[in-house]
Amino acid sequence: MRTLAKLLLPFAFAGLAHAQSAPDGAPDALVKTVTLEVIDLIAKDKDIQSGNRAKLIGLIEEKVLPHFNFTAMTALAMGQSWNKATPEQKKSLAQEFRILLVRTYASALAAYSEQKFDFRPLRMKATDTDVTVNVRVLQPGAQPVPIDYSMEKTASGWKVYDVMVGGVSLVANYRTEFSTVVRDSGVDGLIKTLQTKNRAATPAAESK
């Protein structure tokens, strides 16, 4: 049971990557800068502290999301089914998956309570285009929780395409769920399922 806590809570930090200052900077520096920036912004923001989810989501949209490759994440989570989808379907899938992940981040960040970070230096060659950046979340009385960002160098800077928390890959974890729905009700069925899920998860206070 404790395993689960370690597993899920730190989704909070899953995906804090922002390259405002250095689009070509080292990926590990990027993760560090953005993590600290976001944590700092949240700590200073009274609205977010008192549970303003819309504002928290806005913060994630602005600071974190630019550094994610959502189409790649969706493709990886879809596995073989991705190639069966039409371009429009792919677009809707990526859009809905993005909403789902952002909500999850928001909930996780809201649960953040002053854990300490240990940013591990990355050993990489200048020619590497696919790296894993390791961060560890330290908490007393428990094993540190590793968060690994799988990042890929693209024309517009380093982008995250998967996040592993305590060894659990977010993308891989959706693979079974997605493939089951696609098998039973097709790609459109999956889009519909995601839409329903996203609407249901919208608390009244959050709708614009």
Next chain:
Amino acid sequence: MLRSVLVAALVVMAGCATTGEGDPRDPLEPLNRKVFQFNDAVDAAVATPIATVYHDYVPGPLRSYARNFFANIGDVFIGLNNLLQGKPGDGLQDWARFVFNSTFGVFGINDVASDMGFEKHNEDFGQTFGRWGIGEGAYLVLPFLGPSTLRDGAGTAIDIYADPLTSVRPIPLRTGAYALRFTGARADLLDAGRLLEEAALDRYVFLRDAFLQRRRNLVYDGEPPREGRPRYEEDDEKPEKADKPAPEKPSTQ
């Protein structure tokens, strides 16, 4: 004791259940889902309300003392498991943690060892079996205990048998200790439970897959063999070519 009987009963039931189409790692899915529902119902009716009260009314520092106290007791068998897995350095570190935390940490209520740089480990008999090369076997949802596998269920039976709390007397004190440990653990999971609700399309599947990934990672102490990134068409960001000639060394592949 009751728990080990339940574990044994389930292992027997595992032999009789029928399999349908589904995940090959989870041939007992229909049965597992029933136990999952049962656990959910118990959790919603009993565990969550108690844990919520504990979380809301017991001050943070007190909860932290309790958490550290039980974590410290756990280090004894974490150390043993590290020795059994052929990692004497880690095992000795676990026991050093126990010594420091039990003394300077005042019966373990403060985790001074972590501050001294002795990191806590996560080991149990299920992981030891995995380290020895025993496969995980079918996925199992154990009544009250939650996600497990055949291998980890057997490990959990030994964990429970070896648990130092088992030998605490008088019995009411032991029961109280169990209750406190469980309540604290559940309270620490309240946020995680909400998160699971948020993230999963099907909580059963999401939790199962996360559990199996997590256990695999733990058996390898955080360094399982890494799989490459599969490619699919139309990633919105095309990666830069990885096969550019390296400036200094020629590629070894």
